Amino acid sequence: MKFNWGTGIVIAFVAFIGFILYFVITMSIDKEYSHDLVTEGYYQKELEFQDRINATENSKDFEDELKVIKYDEGLFVFFPENLDYKKIKGKVFLYRPSNKQLDFEVPISISKNYLLVPENRLVDGRWNIAVEWEYENKKYLTEEALNF
CATH class of the missing domain: 1.20.5 (Single alpha-helices involved in coiled-coils or other helix-helix interfaces)
Incomplete structure (x- = not known):
């Protein structure tokens, strides 16, 4: 050949x-x-994701939005002024992208218009914060990326 x-x-x-x-x-x-499916309850997660979108949209209803500000004492989460603070329920989740062991969650229990996350829990660097809260049976969600 x-x-x-x-x-x-x-x-x-x-x-x-x-x-x-x-x-x-x-x-x-x-x-x-x-x-094929990254998570087992894919369709349930999709419905929960729509709830997160709705909660984020609800957060825009207030004239003065939720603010997250870093001071020397720690991280302050300021809620809108015109609310009864005793009716606010929820949690603040701080996520550290570079180290999973530093992630933590703080329940919302306030008597003033702010929640303080102490400085000793916050290491310098990038943090993602998600404030999930409920007021008068309506859910709200605010997410931010912070650098210290």
Whole structure:
């Protein structure tokens, strides 16, 4: 058999197609590469996500929005002025992207228009804060990224 350019091109195509088929079959069979649904309760999580969107929209109802400000004493979360603070329930979740062990949650229990998160719990760097709160059976959500 004589080996020429045509035969070489056909062999190259067949080898390339075989290579691609090998990876397609490996990815479809191997359980390690199965990423059909990232979370088990995907549709339930989707409904919860819509609730988060609604709560974020509800947060825009107030004239003066929730404010998060860093002072020397710690992190202050100021709630809108015209609310009865005893009726506010919820939690403040601080998430540290670089270190999961530093994440923590603070329940909202206030007698003034602010909640104080003490300085000793906050390490310098990037923090994501999510304030999930409820007032008169209406849910609110405010999320921010902070750098200290």
